[in-house]
Amino acid sequence: MPEEVATAQAQAAADGAATNPLRTGLPEDRITTPCSVVFFGASGDLFKRMLLPAVYSMYLSGRLPADFALVGFARSPYSDDQFRDYCRKQLEQFMPDGSKPQGSMWDDFARRISYITADFNDTKHFTALKDRLDQNDRDFGTAGNHLFYLSTPPPVFPEIIKHLKSAGLEKSANGWTRIVVEKPFGIDLGSARKLQQAIEAVFPENEIYRIDHYLGKEPVQDIIALRFANTIFEPIWNRNYVQNVQITSAESLGVEERGGYYDHAGALRDMIQNHVINLLALVAMEAPISADADDIRGEKYKVLSAIAPPTHADVFSMSARGQYGPGMIDGHSVKGYRQEQDVASDSNTETFAALRLYIENWRWAGVPFYLRSGKRLPRKLAEIAVTFKPIPHRFYGESTDQIEPNVLVIKIEPDEGISMRFEAKVPGPAEHIRSVFMDFSYGAGFGVVSPPAYERLIGDAMLGDQTLFTRWDAVERAWEIVTPILEVWQNTKDFSFPNYAAGSQGPDSAKKLFPDWRHV
CATH class of the missing domain: 3.30.360.10 (Dihydrodipicolinate Reductase; domain 2)
Known part of the structure; x- marks a missing residue:
């Protein structure tokens, strides 16, 4: 991994601590273990807008291991080089901080990207995926660890899972295997139970990561x-x-x-x-x-x-x-x-x-x-x-109806923070009270911009932490x-x-x- 990544990460941490003392002593970000991540549906909207920018942001901040590879798996016909160019163009448009993929950092990230043009119903394409993952183990040291991310329409999930098993990809001889399932998990109770039966027939619960980006x-x-x-x-x-x-x-x-x-x-x-x-x-x-x-x-x-x-x-x-x-x-x-x-x-x-x-x-x-x-x-x-x-x-002197109740508000978006409404006396000789607010902002309090949700969730899946799933x-x-x-x-x-x-x-x-x- 290029020296620029480590340098940028260290400088950002130093700048944050210097400008905001509340950042002093914050724990370092967790570094994920070596792995290959396979994105099924890699030509789709979710991948280009959310998933790809999240992975590239993790790379730029040093939260991906040096032993990492990304495999796209979708119907759109791309060669490896064409898919790398596609990824670069999407990152230019959708990186949340506006950063551009360029220089040695992009070159190093891009060489880890590969692609398989596939029909989700064709076993031979999953056999080709197994060969590609074996190649990644040799070329990038991904240690037999595989994260399968299903970013396709839900009706395709059972077919993908069935063919992963038929290709022998439901487990790894030398590492771990995990599967991330996007919402919606079914369209009703009956379909959710059928989907669960299809997944649990191949993967145990401790390998299943049902994602809710909230x-x-x-x-x-x-x-x-x-x-x-x-x-x-x-x-x-x-x-x-x-x-x-x-x-x-x-x-x-x-x-x-x-x-x-x-x-x-x-x-x-x-x-x-x-x-x-x-x-x-x-x-x-x-x-x-x-x-x-x-x-x-x-x-x-x-x-x-x-x-x-x-x-x-x-x-x-x-x-x-x-x-x-x-x-x-x-x-x-x-x-x-x-x-x-x-x-x-x-x-x-x-x-x-x-x-x-x-x-x-x-x-x-x-x-x-x-x-x-x-x-x-x-x-x-x-x-x-x-x-x-x-x-x-x-x-x-106020009636109880005129006094507003206390309210604690956890603000999720667009302004991340916590607000508390309580009552206070209005300055002056009259005995009147009114509502006032105490506000906490994540950005002001910690001097950092909260990372997009998918960065945390993808990182946790790589680490095997199911808390947020x-x-x-x-x-x-x-x-x-x-x-x-x-x-x-x-x-x-x-x-x-x-x-x-x-x-x-x-x-x-x-x-x-x-x-x-x-x-x-």
């Missing part, structure tokens, strides 16, 4: 630290002090070019079942006995198992759905969902979903958890808001929770669609579910 975001990783590394929060993190919890994932964008996919998915499948329910589990779980991956994931599963799925009769009282119509976003007119490309003109697919769930355990009994996700809302926003109970007694029992339970809602919504056409204008706060039905939603 779990790689820095504020999400920090939820456990916030709760269990600070004595001030845990004593009040329960039904005695918490009024409600709101978890929001909002987008100002529409479906863009994903209309064909989205019209068969919808907001409940696309966001609530995985991303948002995973956030709920982290917020509500009990303290694990250790930081071990299975201890943490075990506590997450316990929380999900304590959520009673709504009965079919209760679905409409515990949920709300919506579909955006034409409207205004940032002063520009935008079309409605049914006018989007590849969307049916009478589509019944929801672009907004909201739920009220209860966790039936000692800590959270009676506390409502409100989950919502939607497209074409006023702005992009992801946050967790823990609202505490109001004061029990009139104070300072979802275990099968939790995936299955999340599907069990949303299945009654999916069934009722699919069998009941909503004749009010479209029922919210693009750029609004969502449908009126969400306000009936909960009138005090935080504004997006």
Whole structure:
């Protein structure tokens, strides 16, 4: 690996420590073990926009081992050199920091890239992949360690897994084998179980990495630290002090070019079942006995198992759905969902979903958890808001209704940080109070920009750390929770669609579910 990589990494660390004393003593980044990473679907959108930039950023920062190789495996016809040129062009466009692939660092990275033009249903292409991986072991010292990343459409997953086994790639004689599976993990409970059966027939659970990129975001990783590394929060993190919890994932964008996919998915499948329910589990779980991956994931599963799925009769009282119509976003007119490309003109697919769930355990009994996700809302926003109970007694001449409750907000995007709303006396002779805020920003606090989620997740998969990946029992339970809602919504056409204008706060039905939603 060129000297420039190590020099740049050391200089960045020195600069950060010099400008921000909070960075002093931070642990060094973990260096992954030697391996070959195979990206199935390497000519697709996810690879070029997210996965390739993540791997190259890891290389530039010195977090990849010297013994590393990348193999692309897809249908598009490329030679090795053509694929390297393709990768360079994508990095020029999609590197998050704007850095360009050039010089000796790019040359060294590029020589580690190879490509196999393949049909996912043809065994001989998987035999060719095995030969390529053996060659990488000899040329780059990858030590028989193989990470298979499935960034293809989910219907292809079983075929890929079957052919990996037929080619003898499900295990390595000299190293480890791991498989990363992208969301969505099934389209419903039945399909998720079939997919799990196909995977577990070839790979054991400790080799399966079900990815949810939300779990790689820095504020999400920090939820456990916030709760269990600070004595001030845990004593009040329960039904005695918490009024409600709101978890929001909002987008100002529409479906863009994903209309064909989205019209068969919808907001409940696309966001609530995985991303948002995973956030709920982290917020509500009990303290694990250790930081071990299975201890943490075990506590997450316990929380999900304590959520009673709504009965079919209760679905409409515990949920709300919506579909955006034409409207205004940032002063520009935008079309409605049914006018989007590849969307049916009478589509019944929801672009907004909201739920009220209860966790039936000692800590959270009676506390409502409100989950919502939607497209074409006023702005992009992801946050967790823990609202505490109001004061029990009139104070300072104000009525208790005039005093805002304390709120702790974990801001996931676009501004990563934590905010606390509390009450303070207004300066002057009058006895008046008003809300004020304490804010923590990750960028200002640590003097660094949080790396994209995929960098952390790919690195963890290389290291064999499953903490930020979802275990099968939790995936299955999340599907069990949303299945009654999916069934009722699919069998009941909503004749009010479209029922919210693009750029609004969502449908009126969400306000009936909960009138005090935080504004997006």
